[in-house]
Amino acid sequence: MRAALIALWAIVQRETLRFVSQRGRLLAALVRPLVWLVVFAAGFRAALGLSITPPYQTYITYEIYIVPGLCGMVQLFNGMQSSLSLVYDREMGSMRLLLTSPLPRWWLLFCKLLAGTAISLVQVYAFLLVAFFMGIQFPLAGYLLALPALLVSGLMLGALGLLLSSAIKQLENFAGVMNFVIFPMFFLSTALYPLWKMADASTLLRDICAVNPFTQAVELIRFALYAEPNWIALSWTVLALIMFLGGSIWGYDPSKSMIARKSG
């Protein structure tokens, strides 16, 4: 038990050190959603408001609508970045050092996941702080209740990154992740447009959006920011977390994994 906690502490510390030493990373994590908020949201007819859908009680501007989606985006990018660092670790050999630890591999992977999620939480709250000073404010209870929601969504998106990293052999292949994972997940979700708006364009598109785990994560964050539960979104996000984590533990198992098959 003590060894497991030492491992957890060491991995979290390593990830934190890496995050702190990469000064541009927090800045990049902040600038990306802020560009969306300032430029993209302004381009839409922000001033006339969106129709009322839960959890909103009244008309809201587009800037307010996209903030939960941008929180999700921060976590999505962070999850992918963590997976990128795993691929890098594998190439550099430090991964071998980590995996030779006598502790169970699933625990090591979970520690890695938790460390990445903790960093994403720092990034999201930094973004929410900037948004607060831009006049986009949520109830105080919302800021508190968003923490468990962000933890679940961060773990889910981190687990997806972990799963992808188990299948990617080289850093060069990571560009594909951008095209085939991040963009479709982000654009085919409720981060930028509500589901009813998608249904206007096509019901198929609406259905794809509805089953996208990123949509569920964004809705979980959206409701939590208004101190309201969304059990359906929570269930879907937890289900996706279990599937992605299970897949990545399987993927990193040397006896059955994709790594073993690829290297063998």
Place this chain on the structure above:
Amino acid sequence: MVRIALCFWLTATSALAGEIWVSNEKDDTISVIDEATLEVVRTIEVGERPRGITFSKDYKRLYLCASDSDTVQVIDPVTGKILHDLPSGEDPEQFILHPDNKHLYIANEDDAIATVVDVESRKVVAQIDVGIEPEGMAVSPDGSFAVVTSETTNMAHWIDTKSQKIVANTLVDQRPRHAEFTKDGDELWVSAEIGGTITVFDTDKKSEKAKINFEIKGIHPDRVQPVGFEMTADGKYVFVALGPANHVAVVDPKTYQVLDYILVGRRVWHMAFNGDQSRLFTTNGVSGDVTVIDVSNLKPLKTIKVGRFPWGAAYRPT
């Protein structure tokens, strides 16, 4: 301990014990919103095209302009039953009850007249020729002047309530919609829908004192059309409905500066405060709902679906 808790609970609930009555222009109904739950608790069928709506000073009677029925209906707010009609002249749109609680000043839009009705004898006391398409109606707090604004003539007509004659006419910007005296009676505010302004008049001199313009980032100036407005009793804010701009402007009545714009529903038209003026209820015609604004922090709280094209609103304690 229980007593103290009960006391707190009673104080909290009694602070919000009232109703907001909303006239729905295209539904021929009134929606009654409970102030505490912010839900529609009653829908009452009334005459055709209900618009202007106000309560008697003791809240025992509701007066309602049923414009297409060419009458003012008197309704018992407890039972919701129409008691009788008042002879209002054709197409009554807005009206104001004189502080004497007896005389109703009605703007007859199609006939270019203002009708004064005695609500007790139910008789027309006077009919005064005014400009074309009269709409806005105001009475000074001391009751000495009534003001009618005419939409096409672009004027505010000052009526001496003793002689029931026009004593002055003042030009305002295009399409004046609503008029209101300040609580101390020193100023008269008139909104101009197409002009996009509010003109403030000195009551004694009957001359222009200030002009307020509105500008919302991202909204074309043509859409910014001031219509109804309400002043807080403490003289801190004036809330102005900006029609198709879908916003309510918050104006400081001392400096005449716009402090904020609050997003509400589509084509916001008129509004009413609750009893302690902690909340403001705006009627949003096109979206068919009422937005509740928290006056303490100037933020919208909730939007409530009512009938089609809500027009006016009035508060009644229960």
